Amino acid sequence: MRTSFKYAHLSNSVLLGALVGLLAPSLAQAATLSVGAGKQYKTVKEAVAAAKSGDVIEIDPGEYVDDISSIKTGDLTIRGVGDSRPHLRATVPPPNKKGIFVVEAGVGPVTVENIEFSGSKISQGDGNNGAGIRAQGTDLTVRNCYFHDNQNGILAGDGAMTVEYSEFAFNGEAGYEHNIYIGTAPKFVFRGNYSHHVKSGHAVKSRALENHIVYNRLMEEADGNGSALIDLPQGGLSYVIGNLIQKGPKAENKNRIIFYKGEGGTNPDLRLFVSHNTFVNDGSPNAVFVDAPAGTEVHVLNNLFVGPGTPIKTGDPNAMVVDLGNLKLDDAGLVDRSGYDYRLLDGAPGIDAGEALDAALIPDSQYLHPSQTESRPVVGAPDVGAYEFGVDEGTTGETSTGTDSTGDDSTGDDSTGGDPTGEPGTSSEGPTTDGPTTGGPTTNDPTTDGATSDGETTAAPSTEGSIGTTDATGGASDTDPGTDTDTGSAGDDDGGCGCRNDAGGGPGALLTVLAVLGFTARRRRR
DSSP states (O other), X not given: OOOOOTTTTOOHHHHHHHHHHHHHHHHHTOOEEEESTTSSBSSHHHHHHHOOTTOEEEEOSSEEETOOEEEOOSSEEEEXXXXXXXXXXXXXXXXXXXXEEEEOTTOOOEEEESOEEEOOOOOTTTTSOOEEEEEOSSEEEEESOXXXXXXXXXXXXXXXXXXXXXXXXXXXXXXXXXXEEEOSOSOEEEESOEXXXXXXXXXXXXXXXXXXXXXXXXXXXXXXXXXXXXXETTOOEEEEESOEEEEOTTOSSOSEEEEESOSSOOOSOOEEEEESXXXXXXXXXXXXXXXXXXXXXXXXXXXXXXSSSEEEEESOTTSEEEEESOEEESOOOEEETTTTEEEEOTTOTTTTOOOOOOGGGSOSEEEETTTEEEEOOOOSSOOSSSOOOSOOTTOOOOEEOOOOTTOOOOOOOOTTOOOOOOOOSOOOOOOOOSSOOOOSOSSOOOOXXXXXXTSOEEXXXXXXXXXXXXXXXXXXXXXXXXXXXXXXXXXXXXXXXXXXXXXXXXXXXXXXXXXXXXXXXXXXXX
């Protein structure tokens, strides 16, 4: 006898409607909290204190002086709106002894967009490590923000971290602070950013287990006095792809540009992939472009090394070193080397000179100043360096600017840190100013001490670096003094930020149920 199951053939639309009805109470709780003159909240900290999971805080343009917030609610988006970034400016040491925004332990995901942070400094006795954002939570995305004149731009712990389309400038103080510092995170994505003029420290420093540093402009320029441009002291599976990396003539550490596994603990995966970057050394002839004292595999591929120095230096005789398709030149045929425009001129030696690489190491984007990316065209054989000469007529003409007016924080990460497509070959990058940049339009995000081994000396180690849990007074209770041996990197700390927790209700739960039922989401190119 045949048995009929009348509910077995409900349409997807009926099931979807039923599921939305079941989840409606949790979805309905989400709210938009407005901050500004004449708005619901006058200060950011008031809105942050009132926010609930799923809420969006929108901040009007203006200056918010000593408006310090402790973020204790996950699934939260905080964004600037309007025609300019709201400026959160600290004029006194943050009372929490940490930063202007502090994402507390166990909190996430949190997304911060289109906000300017400056002036965060605390005393040497409290650590000398005031930050624009102190990230101690589980998952933080920062997009289209500007961090300047803090002791640290971002100081993060052991949580997942994505930073894109943002600017970092003039952060640092005594060499123990950096434009951005990431602890032992599971994954760090740094894409489409402009990090420059760090004071004594590093443009980018990360102890993460996995690093994707892609399509950025990392520079000291004419008067910056930084240390390494990229410091990955504990190694990790690391992809450094499609970046513009410049060592300046006034750098305090003249000898290292990328420094891999130089000190501290050792991450389990010691593979480094450096492909399609344009390096320019305007400083010491003793500089090493890629310095890897330890590593199981060091792949240096299709990079353009401009100026004096040693392209690759390794300290482990057993390391597998792949040196393929790189060019070292004094005159690389750049559009404007002194103006930091590293696109290729017609006839440049790097055109069509690259080797065919694994797909994971081929850049699909290139940096567009300021703090944007555009699609990298495919024109003949690959060009060496961060830019492809010519125009791929099949591209869509879009650029990625990183601000999302809808609150979507998907990043589209893959092993190359790939970005959406855009029109290639139209960058007008040239001399820059030290002032803030806007990061492009504010809508439509299409994506998501002592002696050193160099013989230099730095100040004695400091007591900076407490990035542990918050005690009853709001200070930090744990300290990791660090063991950095190169200029400007001793005394760093670890702790604080972890991986995304997708448990619970809300939109994430709805998507999970739909996935089980066989629904698929299609990403549409806009």
